[in-house]
Amino acid sequence: MALRFGADVSTAETDYGTVLLDERSGDYWELNPTGTLVVKTLLEGGDEGDAIDALVTGFDIDRAQATQDVRALVQELRASGLAV
Numbered sequence: 001m002a003l004r005f006g007a008d009v010s011t012a013e014t015d016y017g018t019v020l021l022d023e024r025s026g027d028y029w030e031l032n033p034t035g036t037l038v039v040k041t042l043l044e045g046g047d048e049g050d051a052i053d054a055l056v057t058g059f060d061i062d063r064a065q066a067t068q069d070v071r072a073l074v075q076e077l078r079a080s081g082l083a084v
Contacts, residue, residue, distance in 0.1 A: 002047065018039065029080075037054050037059075039073075051070045
């Protein structure tokens with residue numbers, strides 16, 4: 001399932017990944033390069049399978065770990081209210 005951030009979430013790419021700002025609470029979240037790749041893939045309309053494939057292709061990570069990481073990140077973003 002594709003990902004979408006709420007209207008109150010701002011993003012900025014940095015040299016180290018991506019920073020998310022929850023404008024409602026003032027909380028910042030920092031995504032490392034792998035998290036950035038996952039989020040970018042999902043924001044561009046890809047699904048979790050596409051994000052897993054991107055991680056396996058782009059980083060030295062096996063499919064089982066990539067699957068666990070993608071699911072955990074998506075769950076955390078949704079639970080925090082940043083993503084819908």
